[in-house]
Amino acid sequence: MALRRGATVGRVRAGRSLLVVAALVLAGCGTGAGQDGKLRLTVATFGEFGYEPLFAEYERANPGIDVVGRVADFDSHHKGLITALAAGRGAADVVAVEEQYMPRLRQSTDKFADLAQFGAGELRDRWVPWKWAQGVSGETVVGLGTDMGGLAMCYRRDLFARAGLPTDRDQVAALWPTWEHYAELAERFAQRVDDAEFVDSAGAVYTAVLNQAEENYFAKSDDSFIGDTNPNVRRAFRIAGGIGAKGWTARVTTFTQPWNAAINQGRFATTTCPAWMLAQIEQAGGPEGAGRWDVTAIPGGAGNWGGSYLTVPSQGAHQRESYRLAEWLTAPQQQKKLFVQAGILPSQPEVYQDPVVLEHRDPYFGDAPVGRLFAASSDSVRPNHRGVRDADVRPVFGQALGRVEDGAQTVDQAWEQAVREAKTILG
Amino acid sequence: MLFARWDHRITPYLFIAPFFVLFLVFGLYPLLRTAWMSLHRWDLLDGPVAFTGAENYTALLADPHFYNALVNTLSIFVVATVPQLLAALGIAALLDRPSRGSTALRAVVLLPNVVPVVAVALVFTQLLGRDQGLVNWALSWFGARPVDWQAHAWSAHLGVAIMVIWRWTGYNALLYLAAMQTVPRQLREAAELDGASRARVFWTVTLPWIRPTVLFTAVVSTIGGLQLFAEPRLFGGTSTGGNDRQFQTLVMYLYENGFDRFDAGYAAAVSWVLFALCAILAFGNAALLRRLVRRG
Numbered sequence: 071m072a073l074r075r076g077a078t079v080g081r082v083r084a085g086r087s088l089l090v091v092a093a094l095v096l097a098g099c100g101t102g103a104g105q106d107g108k109l110r111l112t113v114a115t116f117g118e119f120g121y122e123p124l125f126a127e128y129e130r131a132n133p134g135i136d137v138v139g140r141v142a143d144f145d146s147h148h149k150g151l152i153t154a155l156a157a158g159r160g161a162a163d164v165v166a167v168e169e170q171y172m173p174r175l176r177q178s179t180d181k182f183a184d185l186a187q188f189g190a191g192e193l194r195d196r197w198v199p200w201k202w203a204q205g206v207s208g209e210t211v212v213g214l215g216t217d218m219g220g221l222a223m224c225y226r227r228d229l230f231a232r233a234g235l236p237t238d239r240d241q242v243a244a245l246w247p248t249w250e251h252y253a254e255l256a257e258r259f260a261q262r263v264d265d266a267e268f269v270d271s272a273g274a275v276y277t278a279v280l281n282q283a284e285e286n287y288f289a290k291s292d293d294s295f296i297g298d299t300n301p302n303v304r305r306a307f308r309i310a311g312g313i314g315a316k317g318w319t320a321r322v323t324t325f326t327q328p329w330n331a332a333i334n335q336g337r338f339a340t341t342t343c344p345a346w347m348l349a350q351i352e353q354a355g356g357p358e359g360a361g362r363w364d365v366t367a368i369p370g371g372a373g374n375w376g377g378s379y380l381t382v383p384s385q386g387a388h389q390r391e392s393y394r395l396a397e398w399l400t401a402p403q404q405q406k407k408l409f410v411q412a413g414i415l416p417s418q419p420e421v422y423q424d425p426v427v428l429e430h431r432d433p434y435f436g437d438a439p440v441g442r443l444f445a446a447s448s449d450s451v452r453p454n455h456r457g458v459r460d461a462d463v464r465p466v467f468g469q470a471l472g473r474v475e476d477g478a479q480t481v482d483q484a485w486e487q488a489v490r491e492a493k494t495i496l497g
Numbered sequence: 498m499l500f501a502r503w504d505h506r507i508t509p510y511l512f513i514a515p516f517f518v519l520f521l522v523f524g525l526y527p528l529l530r531t532a533w534m535s536l537h538r539w540d541l542l543d544g545p546v547a548f549t550g551a552e553n554y555t556a557l558l559a560d561p562h563f564y565n566a567l568v569n570t571l572s573i574f575v576v577a578t579v580p581q582l583l584a585a586l587g588i589a590a591l592l593d594r595p596s597r598g599s600t601a602l603r604a605v606v607l608l609p610n611v612v613p614v615v616a617v618a619l620v621f622t623q624l625l626g627r628d629q630g631l632v633n634w635a636l637s638w639f640g641a642r643p644v645d646w647q648a649h650a651w652s653a654h655l656g657v658a659i660m661v662i663w664r665w666t667g668y669n670a671l672l673y674l675a676a677m678q679t680v681p682r683q684l685r686e687a688a689e690l691d692g693a694s695r696a697r698v699f700w701t702v703t704l705p706w707i708r709p710t711v712l713f714t715a716v717v718s719t720i721g722g723l724q725l726f727a728e729p730r731l732f733g734g735t736s737t738g739g740n741d742r743q744f745q746t747l748v749m750y751l752y753e754n755g756f757d758r759f760d761a762g763y764a765a766a767v768s769w770v771l772f773a774l775c776a777i778l779a780f781g782n783a784a785l786l787r788r789l790v791r792r793g
Contacts (some may be wrong), residue, residue, distance in 0.1 A: 149756060156541050156761075174759065178542045322628075326734060331629055462758050465737065472740030476648040495758070 108136040109388060111395055114162035115139065116147035118349060119216070119378075120412030124404055128395060137395065144168065144325070154383070155181045161383040163392040164399075167213055168378045169204065170464075173456045175381075176207040183382040185211040188393040196402060200453030201417040205379045213379025214400040217408070218417040219344030220447035221278055221373035222365050224351060226266075227436065229339040233262040239366040239438060246369040249279055249309045256318040259339060270322050270329060270338045272314030272471040278342040279306035281454055282373040287464070287492070288457025295496055297463060298489045307467065307488075311481035314474045321475050330354040342368060344375040345415030345444045352434045365438040372450040377417060415444050422448055463492040528772075531765045539762035541755060553766035563767070565742050566750040569654070573729070573746065574722035577658035582714060584666050589673035590699060603674070606667035614664065618731035621660045625732075647733055653744035660728040665721070669714045676710035677703055712786040719778045723771060724748055747771050 115121060125137040140162055142150065148171050154160035155178065167175055175182070190211040194202050197215045205213035223246075227237040235258070236242055246252040252275075256268040269275055280286050283302035288295060297303050313319060320338040322329040332338055333354040343351065343365065351363060380396040382389050398404065405416035409427050416422045422445045430441035470488035473479045479487070535553050538546040557563050592603060609617070624631045625646040633643040646652045680703055688698045704711075726748040729738050736753040738745030745753070747767065755764030 152541065152756065152759075175542075181542060323734070327623070328626060328628055337628075465735070465757075469737060469740040476645065476740060478648070478741060 106136075108134055109391060110136040110138060111164065111388065111392055112138045112140055112162035113164040113166075113380075113395070113399075114142070114147065114151070115166040116142055116144045116168070117346075118412065118414075119166065120408050120414055121399065123411065124399060124407070128398060135391065135395070151383075154385075158385055161385055163382065163386045163388060164396045165381050165383055166216065166378045167381050169219075169376055170456075170461055172204050172213065172379060173458050173460055176205070176210075176212040177458055179207055179210045179212065181384055182210075182212045183384045183386070183389045183393065185214065185382065185393055185396075188390055188397075190214065190393070190397070193397070196400075196418050196420070198417060198419055198448065198451070200451065201377070203453065204456075213381045214396055215417040216378045216380060216400055217346060217405075217414045218448060219346055219374050219376035220415055220444040220451065221281065221342060221344050221368045221375055222440075222443050222447060223340055223368040224343040224347070224363055224365050224435070225340045226336060226338075226362055227364050228362050229259075229263060229266050229336060233259045233339070235259065237364070239364050239436075242364075243367040249275070249369045252369045253309055253313055256313050257316070260316070260318050263339075266336060267320040267338045268318045268340060269313065269320070270324065270332065270341045271319050272310040272475050273468050274324055274342050275313060276306050276310035276467070276471055277375060278368060278373060279309055279370065281375050282370050282452070283454065284452050285455050286457075287460060288455065290455040293457050295457075295463070295492070297467075297492055303467075304485075307471070307485055308481065310471055311474045311484065314471055315481055319475055325350070334359070336362070342375070344377075345413065345440070346376060348432060348435065348440065349413055355434075360434050361436055363434065364436040365432070365440055365443060367443065368447070372447040372452075374448070374451045374454065377415075409441075413440070415448070417448075419449075459496060462495050466491045466495065531768055534762055535765035535769050537762045539760075539765065541759040541761040549762070553763050554770070557763070557766050557770060562742060562745075562750060563747075563770075566745050566747045569650075569738070569742075569744055570723060570725060570746045572650075573654045573657050573661070573725060573744070574719070576654050577661035578715075578718045578722060580658075581662045581666050582669060582711070582718070584662070585669035585673055585714070586704075586711075588666065588670040589677055590703070592670065592674050593677045593703075603671060606670050608667065609663050610665065610668045612664075614727045615731065617660055617664055618728045621656070621663070621728075622732050625656045625659075647739055647744075650739075650743040653729075653732070653739055657725070657729045657732055657744060660732070661722075661725070665718070669718075672710055672714055673707060676707035680706045708789055709786060712782060712789065716779055716782040716786075719782065720775050723775055723778070726752070747774075 113121065113125070119141075121139055125139055128137055129135060147166070148168065151161060151165055151167070152175075155175075186209065193214070196202075198218075201215040201218060205211065205215055223243075225242060230237045230242070235255070236245065245255055259268045280303065283300075283306070284290065285296065285300060286303060287297035287300070320332050322332045322338070324341075330353075333351060334356060336359075341347075341351070348365070352359070355363065380400055382392045382396060386392055402416075402418050402421045405414075405418055405421045406424060406427065408414040409416055409421070410430065413432070416427065421427060422441075428441045428445055430439075431437045432440045467488045470479075470484035473487075474481055474484045534545075536548060536550055538549050538552075540546055588606060592599060592606070596602075623629075625633075625644075627633065627643060627645045627647075630643075630646075636644065644652050646656045684702050684706075685698055688702050693701070725746045729744050729746050730736060730749055730752070733739050733744060736745070736749045736757055738749050748771070751764045751767040751771070754760045754767060
């Protein structure tokens with residue numbers, strides 16, 4: 071959609087309303103020629119990708135290109151993308167897609183440019199294999215991996231001290247080799263501390279335990295529903311539900327306003343934290359929270375939660391240029407910069423094993439060696455199979471844990487209802 | 498001459514055209530397309546998958562979550578509308594008396610309606626927060642335990658209803674006020690001369706006179722109530738309306754199917770059933786109105 075804005079105005083004065091329409095269309099499509107004849111590419115992301123300085127750098131290296139960032143919150147971003155894909159217009163040139171939406175979106179290969187046609191196939195070895203695999207559908211390359219969410223556990227040193235627990239990160243990690251040990255620790259904590267809970271929500275524990283398993287709700291072999299029989303799901307639900315039923319959770323959902331407030335007021339002592347969550351905790355905790363939090367290894371070994379991909383919707387008019395931008399943004403050099411500048415965990419072994427990354431410490435979290443922690447976690451991640459309809463059944467189990475925390479149901483009742491609902495949804 | 502005749506013939510149509518053009522594009526077309534979609538298994542992204550006839554509708558009529566949403570919608574509607582219309586009547590009656598600064602007061606009454614619904618929902622959701630909410634803090638003065646507003650059906654329905662009441666009471670009050678000012682002076686004066694009290698005049702003169710307006714507001718509130726979405730959606734943060742769907746309304750269920758699960762065909766079926774419900778209730782109300790007006 072190349073709009074010759076100047077020509078329209080020059081020719082007809084009365085065409086002013088047309089100009090308004092044109093401007094709206096321009097804003098809507100988000101692509102086209104900039105005022106100075108540059109090619110404008112829009113990049114839609116959510117939350118914090120840390121891309122702004124990189125855009126400027128890309129523009130300096132490519133004088134003919136003007137990169138415009140568009141940032142929204144997680145939900146609006148993905149709902150907006152889906153609407154734009156369904157409508158056939160309105161998507162940005164380069165769009166970030168989060169892991170949980172990837173299994174479904176990569177099915178609609180006609181909505182996204184096949185990046186293999188621009189040579190993306192050659193890049194495969196940049197990423198850890200599971201990260202690359204999540205972004206492709208058969209031979210079609212839908213997305214290039216950005217960050218990942220190697221799992222660790224964040225904990226409050228001050229609250230641990232009050233509960234008479236060790237505060238040193240290695241000693242803490244030694245206390246919870248498994249999630250069963252973690253639950254025992256929750257009980258010890260609850261006996262000693264009245265005005266704070268052990269963990270933010272049962273859902274957070276559940277997600278972490280589940281993400282450590284290779285299979286969740288759907289079988290890796292044929293994508294059939296196994297959520298009702300898979301011992302991994304059952305175990306995750308039992309552990310998380312047990313903690314929730316005992317009232318050892320602060321009952322605040324991750325990323326909500328009450329969750330931010332609870333962090334700020336120190337109302338829970340631990341939370342599962344993938345790399346990208348550190349920035350959110352720091353933001354919610356504010357400067358006065360510095361040094362109270364620490365990071366250590368998560369029970370049950372490694373795991374991954376979240377991380378995104380850059381895609382190029384096929385409705386875009388400049389797919390080749392968009393691909394080049396996406397390829398550059400996800401290249402090892404840039405991933406390294408993003409980690410150092412914004413703490414965004416690279417999904418490429420070459421980068422997260424780089425000494426600069428490995429030696430990185432986070433002053434807000436008591437100078438925890440986050441580089442080494444997350445790199446260790448990332449190296450041992452087992453790829454986690456997500457079914458095409460994963461996003462349809464996942465919330466059902468989350469709500470079931472919510473009912474347990476509300477005291478409305480026992481763990482078994484909630485489980486039975488969740489399995490029933492999941493089966494109904496899948497038809 | 499010819500031009501004048503043309504002008505005469507065509508201009509009226511041109512004047513009414515904007516409405517019909519807009520109606521065709523944004524009213525009729527979506528309506529028909531939705532009907533077509535509802536007869537298919539239709540993926541939000543991939544489009545039509547298969548023609549399934551009435552399958553979506555038969556599934557819907559056997560779907561417990563649909564009935565749950567229907568009951569919730571009606572419950573919230575009753576909890577929101579009855580006090581709302583009563584309060585609006587009271588406010589209108591107060592404003593109907595000549596007093597200083599009444600224009601300013603009328604403007605103030607409309608103010609909550611001007612505030613965007615998202616802002617209203619966010620503010621009330623904070624006020625009704627479990628841990629930090631102002632309302633729970635106030636309740637604690639009386640020794641009450643903090644209420645987890647979203648966790649129970651009754652408290653969630655009440656919370657959502659409070660937002661609706663806040664937004665629409667003033668609007669309805671102004672409608673009532675406009676109607677009350679058409680009550681002939683002589684009627685009231687005659688009643689007062691006969692020794693009727695203020696309350697008596699209100700019940701036997703004013704209220705019967707404005708009955709059509711009362712029914713109009715009832716119809717509008719019904720349709721608005723059936724389409725309730727933004728308030729409960731923001732109140733719970735998800736389209737399921739709580740952990741046990743305890744405050745999921747019909748439109749939230751539509752949204753969950755269409756945009757969370759990409760099942761556009763099923764969502765279209767929900768929207769057509771909703772449309773039918775609105776139509777039935779509106780016709781029912783209109784019939785009631787006609788009978789009552791005739792009797793009045």
